[in-house]
Amino acid sequence: MIQWWQIILLTIYAGFQIMDELHWYSSAGSAVFSGFITGLIMGDLATGLLIGGSMQMAILGVGTFGGASRIDANSGTLIATAFAVSANMDWQVALSVIGVPVAAILVYTDIAGRMANTFWGHACDADIEKMNWNAYNFHYWMGAVSWCLSRMLPVFLALAFGQPLVEAITVALDGDLKWLGDGLTLAGGMLPAVGFAILLRYLPVKKHIAYLILGFVIAALLGTAFSSIVTVAGDVAILGGAVTLPEGTALVGGSYKGLSMLTIALIGFALAYIYYQQHQNAPVAAVSAGAEGDDEDEL
Structure with missing residues (x-):
């Protein structure tokens, strides 16, 4: 109640x-x-x-x-x-x-x-x-x-x-x-x-898809990192004598995983896409600047 x-x-x-x-x-x-x-x-x-x-x-x-x-x-x-x-x-x-x-x-x-x-x-x-x-x-x-x-x-x-x-x-x-x-x-x-x-x-997902991918991957990596930190902390506690293991139990109580190829590929794609967005108009700007310089020389 x-x-x-x-x-x-x-x-x-x-x-x-x-x-x-x-x-x-x-x-x-x-x-x-x-x-x-x-x-x-x-x-x-x-x-x-x-x-x-x-x-x-x-x-x-x-x-x-x-x-x-x-x-x-x-x-x-x-x-x-x-x-x-x-x-x-x-x-x-x-x-x-x-x-x-x-x-x-x-x-x-x-x-x-x-x-x-x-x-x-x-x-x-x-x-x-x-x-x-x-x-x-x-x-x-x-x-x-x-x-x-x-x-x-x-x-x-x-x-x-x-x-x-x-x-x-x-x-x-x-x-x-x-x-x-x-x-x-x-x-x-x-x-x-x-x-x-x-x-x-x-949200403007299409415009900022790279940042969405990076955010998703980083959040997933932080979850994996937290699990690994917990595992490491448990093993350190065992080594320090704070926790006693039953006989026959292995010391390492968890698995430590590196970055998968998919994770690396997603990060690489996101960074490449951001670079592409930032530099796709650079050649046009350079040509425009050159044309303006030629006009000034003629004057």
């Missing part, structure tokens, strides 16, 4: 995160930060970071351009993490069954917040014309209150009264509907890839 103090803290954070997203920009109004804070409050930081990170990846290519509303990934992460921890639910299932639907539904509360804020904005305009600064301050802060309530109210209602429903869903997905739960787990694992694909769709 979610404790009353956890509901209060999470409700307060729900209001804080939307204000941070709109005004303060400290990154506390992001899905991954929402998972971090909710995980701390619920006592399971790993689950919070897994759900928050996956939700963050899913919305990488989504933005609120103009006055458009988008899914509320922050509140979806908050509610999914809270229920995943309290109901002992698999985090990927919680992300698919709770996080994404809640984030989509809260689009309507976002619209309600925008409508209320428009009302208070017109009130502020009228106060400026009348030079009624006390009323202006009141209406200005009421706009902030309307934004906070657009998140705090649904989050509070979901956390306070949604626990029995979530527990019933968990039991069903672990029982007769296990096939559905397995499918939702797979869908939850695909969400980060979908978000990354959306992001690539809007």
Whole structure:
């Protein structure tokens, strides 16, 4: 069960995160930060970071351009993490069954917040014309209150009264509907890839393909290097006497891999392509410069 103090803290954070997203920009109004804070409050930081990170990846290519509303990934992460921890639910299932639907539904509360804020904005305009600064301050802060309530109210209602429903869903997905739960787990694992694909769709990938290849290769190499460092550290601990091996166990506990030919080829291709892009117009520029010099000599 979610404790009353956890509901209060999470409700307060729900209001804080939307204000941070709109005004303060400290990154506390992001899905991954929402998972971090909710995980701390619920006592399971790993689950919070897994759900928050996956939700963050899913919305990488989504933005609120103009006055458009988008899914509320922050509140979806908050509610999914809270229920995943309290109901002992698999985090990927919680992300698919709770996080994404809640984030989509809260689009309507976002619209309600925008409508209320428009009302208070017109009130502020009228106060400026009348030079009624006390009323202006009141209406200005009421706009902030309307934004906070657009998140705090649904989050509070979901956390306070949604626990029995979530527990019933968990039991069903672990029982007769296990096939559905397995499918939702797979869908939850695909969400980060979908978000990354959306992001690539809007980035100038064709123009900067070389840097994309280099980034991918470097990230893969860093993962391999980290694994090798862990292996080396374990072997050093054994040699130093900090760890005792059972009899008959080999000293080297892991494998050390060099760069594959594919990795070298990708790096070479990326560097060659960057060189080509930087120098493809150099001959044209040189010819133009020479022609200008000839013209000056003639004059």
